[in-house]
Amino acid sequence: MHKKLISALLLATPLLSLADGSNLVLNGSFESVLIKSSNRWEIFSNISGWTGGAAGIEVRNNVVGLARDGVNFVELDTTANSSMFQTVATQANERYTLSFFYADRVSNGQASNGLDWSLNGTQWTTVSGGNGGASHDWKQVQFDFTASGATTLYFRASGRSDQLGSSLDQVSITSAVPEPQSYALMLAGIAAIGFMARRRQRQA
Template sequence: MNRFSKYVFGALLATPMLASAAVDLVTNGSFEADPQSSGSWNIYSSLTGWNGSPNIELRNNVAGTAYDGSNFVELDTYSNSSMSQLLTGASGLYELSFWYSARPGTGTTNDLSFSFDGIASGTVLNGIGNSGSDHSWQHFSQIVNFDGNGLLTFSAVGISDSYGGSLDMVSFTSAVPEPETYAMLLAGLGLLGFMARSRKESVA
């Protein structure tokens, strides 16, 4: 490796990648922080990071398997209708992401709604059943302009029949790199251009 190649390699190492790890503002998004024995379920007034209204049903690979890890949440209007978490962090563009599924072996009674401070809202599983023996996980994703503080809420809006919609792997991550990342990337590219020009002039 010649001296120029070594400089290029060093500059590339010093330049951060744009796909650096994003910060997730959701606490316990996959619901693994709360112990639940395998093949069991229970109803709680709250989970780590989440408040129930009135309760949250936590399941560990029973009546379906989790999308991520072992635990997932099921919400039904029967007794555990909604859950929420206050998110705080730096303002900017963020991606709201979660996975959802109708409960296995049920009809169209599993609707779930979500809202985030009026910035994002909607209903998933609207009139969707699941005749299979396991979850059929679907992904939701939306970019929102976050002002630094917001309440994320999931609610059951289906029929009160004790069978609800399932939720797993909730995240709220920064969607763009920090300005400092762009600045360092441009500096690294500028250094590469300068070295390439210097090498060309020395050869000439």
């Protein structure tokens, strides 16, 4: 009986961990950075959770556009094209979802905008580089991946290095949501645990 109970627990635990939607990225919306007032921006070498590239990280408080989440967002074409990264404590062989929002800079041309991202720096993907409109048009990127251990998430400006670049906000890495059949398996495991516990109490 004990072996059956342990097996049921082992079955349910990984699926429960997959259902955990907490964000593993620290300061993903950049709200930990204090900008003195709205309509201002500042450049930092590093910010909470993030290590900046050679030209630092520009944090903007609702200036030339509105944040997607809170009041702050990031631009990586600071005094020149720059970058930033953060290492996240993902677990080997577990599935995760990366999500973030980007927007081409308001009234900025295609050649000037540009934002790339990468997991572990092995392959880079460009997600922006269009003409900016009259207001921030935030678009979401989502990408599911299986971690091989800790994951380092990178972003970099990739347009013309002219201090006018694309915006980034609301970055997250969360455990991937299980497929419906996985939910059914998880519920079956939980039911088995409850059944074994009640049976054990009756036999005590």
